[in-house]
Amino acid sequence: MSVLVVIECANGEVKKSSLEAASYGSKVATSLGTSATAVAIGDVQADALTSLGEQGITKVLLDNDSRLHNFVPAAYVKVIAKAAASENSSVIVLSNSNIGAAIGSRLAVQLSASLATNVVALPEISGSAFTVRRGVFSGKAFSDVELTADKKIIAVKKNAVEIETAAGATATVENFSADLADADFTGAPKETIKQSGDILLTEADLVVSGGRGLKGPENWHLIEELAKTLGAATACSKPVADIGWRPHHEHVGQTGITVSPNLYIAVGISGAIQHLAGVNSSKVIVVINKDPEAPFFKAADYGIVGDALEVVPKLIEAAKAL
Amino acid sequence: MKILVCISNVPDTTTKITFSPDGKAFNTGGVQFVINPYDEYALTRAIELKEAQGGTVTVLNVGEADTEPNIRKALAIGADDAIRVNVKPTDAFLVAQQIAHVAKEGAYDLILMGRESIDYNGFQVHGMVGELLGIPTIAPAIKLDVNGSTATLEREIEGGKEIIEVSLPLVASAQQPMTEPRIPNMRGIMTARTKPLQVLEPVGQDAKTSVQKYELPPAKSGVKMIDAENAGELIKLLRNEAKVL
Numbered sequence: 137m138s139v140l141v142v143i144e145c146a147n148g149e150v151k152k153s154s155l156e157a158a159s160y161g162s163k164v165a166t167s168l169g170t171s172a173t174a175v176a177i178g179d180v181q182a183d184a185l186t187s188l189g190e191q192g193i194t195k196v197l198l199d200n201d202s203r204l205h206n207f208v209p210a211a212y213v214k215v216i217a218k219a220a221a222s223e224n225s226s227v228i229v230l231s232n233s234n235i236g237a238a239i240g241s242r243l244a245v246q247l248s249a250s251l252a253t254n255v256v257a258l259p260e261i262s263g264s265a266f267t268v269r270r271g272v273f274s275g276k277a278f279s280d281v282e283l284t285a286d287k288k289i290i291a292v293k294k295n296a297v298e299i300e301t302a303a304g305a306t307a308t309v310e311n312f313s314a315d316l317a318d319a320d321f322t323g324a325p326k327e328t329i330k331q332s333g334d335i336l337l338t339e340a341d342l343v344v345s346g347g348r349g350l351k352g353p354e355n356w357h358l359i360e361e362l363a364k365t366l367g368a369a370t371a372c373s374k375p376v377a378d379i380g381w382r383p384h385h386e387h388v389g390q391t392g393i394t395v396s397p398n399l400y401i402a403v404g405i406s407g408a409i410q411h412l413a414g415v416n417s418s419k420v421i422v423v424i425n426k427d428p429e430a431p432f433f434k435a436a437d438y439g440i441v442g443d444a445l446e447v448v449p450k451l452i453e454a455a456k457a458l
Numbered sequence: 459m460k461i462l463v464c465i466s467n468v469p470d471t472t473t474k475i476t477f478s479p480d481g482k483a484f485n486t487g488g489v490q491f492v493i494n495p496y497d498e499y500a501l502t503r504a505i506e507l508k509e510a511q512g513g514t515v516t517v518l519n520v521g522e523a524d525t526e527p528n529i530r531k532a533l534a535i536g537a538d539d540a541i542r543v544n545v546k547p548t549d550a551f552l553v554a555q556q557i558a559h560v561a562k563e564g565a566y567d568l569i570l571m572g573r574e575s576i577d578y579n580g581f582q583v584h585g586m587v588g589e590l591l592g593i594p595t596i597a598p599a600i601k602l603d604v605n606g607s608t609a610t611l612e613r614e615i616e617g618g619k620e621i622i623e624v625s626l627p628l629v630a631s632a633q634q635p636m637t638e639p640r641i642p643n644m645r646g647i648m649t650a651r652t653k654p655l656q657v658l659e660p661v662g663q664d665a666k667t668s669v670q671k672y673e674l675p676p677a678k679s680g681v682k683m684i685d686a687e688n689a690g691e692l693i694k695l696l697r698n699e700a701k702v703l
Binding site: 146206207209210213233234235237238239240241242244245246248249250251252253254267270271272273274276277278279280281282283284285322323324325326327328329330336338339342366377384385387390391392394398399408409410413416417419420422423433434435436437438439440441442443446447450451453454455457458 | 469471472473474475477495496550551554576577578579580581582583584585586588589590594595596597598600613614615616617618619620621622623624625628633634635665666667668669670671672673674675678681682683684685686689690691692693694695696697700702703
């Protein structure tokens with residue numbers, strides 16, 4: 137019995153969400169009286185993996201097969217299943233990313249495991265009962281779910297757990313090979329198109345989001361400048377994406393992207409229930425709207441009643457002065 | 459081309475979520491149920507593909523009889539026939555098992571659904587179905603085209619997108635901007651009444667999770683208002699009080 141954490145990397149570094157998963161996994165290992173091992177796939181520096189010791193990981197299995205540098209679900213699942221078998225892992229921890237969810241569901245079938253995605257807290261373990269809390273109804277509620285199979289897979293929601301940093305602790309890195317065949321790479325991407333420069337919305341700790349209160353796409357530079365000054369990602373409401381002011385991949389809400397940053401600044405968004413569903417697990421919510429009756433103020437921590445075009449320049453000025 | 463579109467029956471997006479006093483059950487009283495919005499993208503894309511290339515679109519719902527109005531709505535939008543597997547969808551694996559069974563029996567070329575349901579937000583069923591059938595799953599797909607026996611898809615990834623070519627059969631989950639959902643017209647609504655809806659009994663009820671309790675998040679303690687004239691003060695509060703900058 138052990139805990140296995142799946143580490144996602146980008147540009148040779150471990151993703152922040154994976155540091156959270158590692159911290160989560162090592163805490164689960166402690167409560168089960170075992171250790172936490174990680175499996176890392178693809179293009180990453182061994183140094184970046186050694187420092188996972190700070191998150192409580194003792195050993196990292198690294199499969200650096202160059203065919204794995206792009207995400208191919210079936211191949212990744214095979215690597216993780218083999219790592220889980222070699223470590224005799226009864227709990228596998230992933231990030232609740234597109235990759236984590238795609239791996240988790242296939243792995244759950246292969247291992248006959250219980251799977252919980254969108255998990256927001258450490259498990260309650262009582263005898264054989266293993267229960268986790270997850271976000272449901274698009275963030276409008278939680279449910280406590282018992283994972284009834286012997287093996288359990290948990291996908292941890294971003295920003296739901298603190299990153300542990302035991303300074304100086306190191307993990308050993310071992311090369312690992314799952315002996316993949318070409319057939320395991322069916323569905324490999326033919327081409328990858330990366331967005332350049334911008335901070336990724338799904339990875340961002342700070343998000344500045346605009347709605348129809350911006351009055352038109354020509355005013356979007358205000359959102360962009362505030363975001364740039366704060367080091368935040370930009371987002372938008374559904375109506376703004378639907379009328380084509382902004383691309384759909386920036387649309388936050390129930391049918392768009394769900395975000396849970398430390399700070400969500402909503403400018404000129406009234407706060408329809410569908411929008412709230414996509415953002416209400418943000419730690420701090422700021423609402424700027426000229427309508428004092430906008431429903432979003434009820435969900436906000438800080439609010440300003442005023443015209444976006446007048447308020448945002450003042451915020452940019454204050455942020456620049458920090 | 460035979461396309462299977464899986465739809466789930468979810469509370470309308472504007473629903474205020476409440477639970478029974480013991481937290482064991484979601485209060486369905488007064489709640490309007492709709493086709494899961496992500497599934498509507500899958501359904502519409504399936505109908506577009508059928509209109510362009512021929513074939514059939516079958517709608518599948520795993521659920522009890524109360525989901526039939528939304529199955530009929532899917533038929534009104536343009537699906538040819540429907541299957542309902544008569545079991546309460548309490549667990550992702552239980553649902554995936556039913557879908558995989560129907561997909562196998564019907565030898566479908568494409569199995570489409572939304573990226574997740576807006577009630578349980580599992581983001582699990584498509585991957586499970588793909589694994590049970592031993593075929594690729596592309597999730598979440600923002601574009602889907604089919605040419606002969608090859609599908610070309612765009613998958614959203616953190617920080618960009620990937621273009622993937624894969625042979626049929628496959629499972630794909632839909633999200634925007636795959637297409638714009640359609641609204642049923644009067645002719646569709648009339649013909650939907652006579653389209654076949656087959657009810658099947660489940661093939662096992664092998665759940666791997668069990669919901670113990672629901673809870674609402676704690677209410678916000680209240681909003682602190684800042685005067686618009688003095689808006690810059692907000693940035694200081696975010697740094698010194700909320701400590702998020």
